[in-house]
Amino acid sequence: xxxxxxxxxxxxxxxxxxxxxxxxxxxxxxxxxxxxxxxxxxxxxxxxxxxxxxxxxxxxxxxxxxxxxxxxxxxxxxxxxxxxxxxxxxxxxxxxxxxxxxxxxxxxxxxxxxxxxxxxxxxxxxxxxxxxxxxxxxxxxxxxxxxxxxxxxxxxxxxxxxxxxxxxxxxxxxxxxxxxxxxxxxxxxxxxxxxxxxxxxxxxxxxxxxxxxxxxxxxxxxxxxxxxxxxxxxxxxxxxxxxxxxxxxxxxxxxxxxxxxxxxxxxxxxx
Amino acid sequence: xxxxxxxxxxxxxxxxxxxxxxxxxxxxxxxxxxxxxxxxxxxxxxxxxxxxxxxxxxxxxxxxxxxxxxxxxxxxxxxxxxxxxxxxxxxxxxxxxxxxxxxxxxxxxxxxxxxxxxxxxxxxxxxxxxxxxxxxxxxxxxxxxxxxxxxxxxxxxxxxxxxxxxxxxxxxxxxxxxxxxxxxxxxxxxxxxxxxxxxxxxxxxxxxxxxxxxxxxxxxxxxxxxxxxxxxxxxxxxxxxxxxxxxxxxxxxxxxxxxxxxxxxxxxxxx
Numbered sequence: 001x002x003x004x005x006x007x008x009x010x011x012x013x014x015x016x017x018x019x020x021x022x023x024x025x026x027x028x029x030x031x032x033x034x035x036x037x038x039x040x041x042x043x044x045x046x047x048x049x050x051x052x053x054x055x056x057x058x059x060x061x062x063x064x065x066x067x068x069x070x071x072x073x074x075x076x077x078x079x080x081x082x083x084x085x086x087x088x089x090x091x092x093x094x095x096x097x098x099x100x101x102x103x104x105x106x107x108x109x110x111x112x113x114x115x116x117x118x119x120x121x122x123x124x125x126x127x128x129x130x131x132x133x134x135x136x137x138x139x140x141x142x143x144x145x146x147x148x149x150x151x152x153x154x155x156x157x158x159x160x161x162x163x164x165x166x167x168x169x170x171x172x173x174x175x176x177x178x179x180x181x182x183x184x185x186x187x188x189x190x191x192x193x194x195x196x197x198x199x200x201x202x203x204x205x206x207x208x209x210x211x212x213x214x215x216x217x218x219x220x221x222x223x224x225x226x227x228x229x230x231x232x233x234x235x236x237x238x239x240x241x242x243x244x245x246x247x248x249x250x251x252x253x254x255x256x257x258x259x260x261x262x263x264x265x266x267x268x269x270x271x
Numbered sequence: 272x273x274x275x276x277x278x279x280x281x282x283x284x285x286x287x288x289x290x291x292x293x294x295x296x297x298x299x300x301x302x303x304x305x306x307x308x309x310x311x312x313x314x315x316x317x318x319x320x321x322x323x324x325x326x327x328x329x330x331x332x333x334x335x336x337x338x339x340x341x342x343x344x345x346x347x348x349x350x351x352x353x354x355x356x357x358x359x360x361x362x363x364x365x366x367x368x369x370x371x372x373x374x375x376x377x378x379x380x381x382x383x384x385x386x387x388x389x390x391x392x393x394x395x396x397x398x399x400x401x402x403x404x405x406x407x408x409x410x411x412x413x414x415x416x417x418x419x420x421x422x423x424x425x426x427x428x429x430x431x432x433x434x435x436x437x438x439x440x441x442x443x444x445x446x447x448x449x450x451x452x453x454x455x456x457x458x459x460x461x462x463x464x465x466x467x468x469x470x471x472x473x474x475x476x477x478x479x480x481x482x483x484x485x486x487x488x489x490x491x492x493x494x495x496x497x498x499x500x501x502x503x504x505x506x507x508x509x510x511x512x513x514x515x516x517x518x519x520x521x522x523x524x525x526x527x528x529x530x531x532x533x534x535x536x537x538x539x540x541x542x
Contacts, residue, residue: 042376044315044365046327051428051440055385056317056327058365060432062376080430094315094329104409105313105333114326138375157322159351161331169322 020210021243027224029168030178033111033160034069039185040095041136045073047084047091047117057084063093064135066128069176071113071153072120074132074143085151091117093153098188107163113175115156119149128152184224186253194220194260201264206230208267209244218242225249228260291481292514298495300439301449304382304431305340310456311366312407316344318355318362318388328355334364335406337399340447342384342424343391345403345414356422362388364424369459378434384446386427390420399423455495457524465491465531472535477501479538480515489513496520499531 027035041062049057059081063071071093075082085091097109120128128150133140142148158170183190194202199219205228206218215232222229227245234240246259298306312333320328330352334342342364346353356362368380391399399421404411413419429441454461465473470490476499477489486503493500498516505511517530 044317044329046315046317046329046363048325048327049363049385051430052361052385054319055361055428056319056363057385057430058315058317058329058363058383059430060365060367060377060379060381090323090326092317092320092327092329094331096331104412106331106409108331110331112329114320114323114328138377141375157326159322159328159330 017239017241019241019243021245022241024243024245025226026229026243027181027184027226028178029160029162030170030174031181031224032109032162032178032184033158033170033175034178035181035184036097036109036111037065037069037071037095037113038180039097043071043096044094045081045091045117046094047081048088049080049084050087057081061093062132062136062139064132066131066152068155069178070115070155072128072132073117073151073153074129074139074148075151076142076145076147077149078147082151085117089116089118091115091153109163110161112159113153113155114158115154117151117153120152125150181225182252183250183256186256187223190223190253190256191220201260202230203232204267204271205244205260205263206232206240206242208270209242210240212270215240223256225251228263288510288512290512290514292516293512295514295516296497297500297514298452298455298497299449300431300433301441301445302452302495303380303433303449303455304429304441304446305449306452306455307368307380307382308336308340308342308366308384309451310368314342314367315365316352316362316388317365318352319359320351320355321358328352332364333403333407333410335403337402337423339426340449341386341426343399343403344388344422344424345400345410345419346422347413347416347418348420349418353422356388360387360389362386362424380434381432383430384424384426385429386425388422388424391423396421452496453523454521454527457527458494461494461524461527462491472531473501474503475538475542476515476531476534477503477511477513479541480513481511483541486511494527496522499534 043061043063044058045061046056046058049055061073063073066072092112092114094110094112129143132150133143155172158175161167202220203215203218207215214235216235218230218232220228221231226249227243230242232240232242244263250256250259314332314334315329316332317327317329320326332344334344337343363383363385365381365383400414403421404414426443429446432438473491474486474489478486485506487506489501489503491499492502497520498514501513503511503513515534521527521530
């Protein structure tokens with residue numbers, strides 16, 4: 001994973017970021033990519049058009065994923081993107097995280113899956129169409145029309161961007177080895193809730209994890225099944241990035257609630 | 272504009288759609304495209320990557336538009352899409368309408384703008400960057416970084432999709448001649464409000480416009496500065512598409528409110 005200090009030419013004059021707890025386990029980029037693709041259902045498909053020739057053409061699609069985490073689309077043979085893929089199968093799908101409102105749109109996580117888009121072979125056509133309808137009921141409105149069929153993007157290359165300045169390329173084996181993280185899938189509401197309603201708890205947990213240093217501000221910026229992340233500032237204006245692990249991986253959002261309360265209790269006990 | 276009955280191979284067994292009032296004025300596809308592009312700020316950029324070679328690559332961007340309705344982006348020279356555009360300027364931008372919740376994602380209007388993406392020339396660089404920051408304040412966070420600059424997509428071809436089955440291509444002159452329609456820009460909330468809180472009014476207006484026929488159901492499906500559109504069913508199950516014009520074009524959503532009340536009063540008076 002590339003982060004701002006590694007590859008981003010940031011001439012900002014602010015103090016350097018200190019990272020604390022970065023050795024603790026966290027969801028891998030492959031986990032994040034799999035979770036994001038698995039949580040979504042609407043995406044942008046990019047294909048190659050001939051109007052003008054060779055231009056990349058973005059269009060809106062709904063999708064589901066097959067057992068190998070390849071996107072499946074039910075599309076009309078009359079649609080531009082289907083005509084394009086028939087001529088040239090090179091394609092990609094961009095899935096963007098549904099971000100909590102009010103932030104920079106570019107804070108949202110996103111994944112671009114690149115590969116070849118081809119009609120699913122006849123023997124699998126019905127089963128794959130049914131899988132898409134099961135995942136995306138609105139597709140059932142038209143999946144049975146004669147001109148519609150199920151197409152598969154076989155993923156060959158993956159670009160993940162975690163927000164401003166965090167990004168990496170993944171190979172298809174990496175991507176497929178990722179685990180869908182149920183906590184990461186719900187991170188938007190968890191972060192919103194913690195930062196809106198429990199700002200004091202965020203400050204207490206982060207201060208404890210930072211070795212008992214007094215902090216001026218702290219907000220929870222990420223959460224996955226292994227722990228929580230905070231951005232904080234010291235009274236002197238230094239910026240800290242702090243990872244706080246859970247005592248055990250969380251299996252769902254109920255467990256996350258319990259584990260965050262545990263982090264808070266440990267921080268309070270130490271005060 | 273192509274609509275389902277004209278080009279879509281729909282083998283559904285439902286009765287044919289009858290259209291009423293379709294000669295009344297309405298926002299043109301160019302108006303709709305200009306309005307959608309002018310209302311948005313987040314889009315998918317498609318460029319041509321070399322991983323794998325020649326694949327279209329979708330990425331998330333924020334944008335503003337210049338005086339010729341060409342998208343302007345402030346991007347890092349280290350970002351994949353910028354590297355891609357430097358090698359090959361062929362690109363497109365997809366803007367998707369922020370749809371009212373709960374519907375099929377593919378009911379949303381969307382526009383694909385195709386053209387060449389190039390760095391804005393030095394003489395205009397500061398002014399265009401400032402224009403993007405003014406329209407998208409979050410861009411101000413990083414627009415001054417050394418590796419960022421403003422790029423312009425010069426629009427050469429436009430694909431508009433108005434929802435399931437309504438679509439057309441536009442040329443650049445058509446597109447640039449379009450008018451931003453302030454009512455269309457607010458259609459989501461207006462439709463939501465009318466269908467949720469004023470279903471009786473929708474039925475009364477549509478019944479009157481359908482020549483006093485009794486209708487079983489009616490919902491408002493579109494609104495622009497020139498009038499309202501309804502989908503309705505008769506007690507026998509026939510489906511109608513009904514356009515009801517305003518007495519004068521609406522200049523804003525306050526006027527729309529007044530003009531819809533006027534449509535309702537005329538319908539009631541005739542009963």
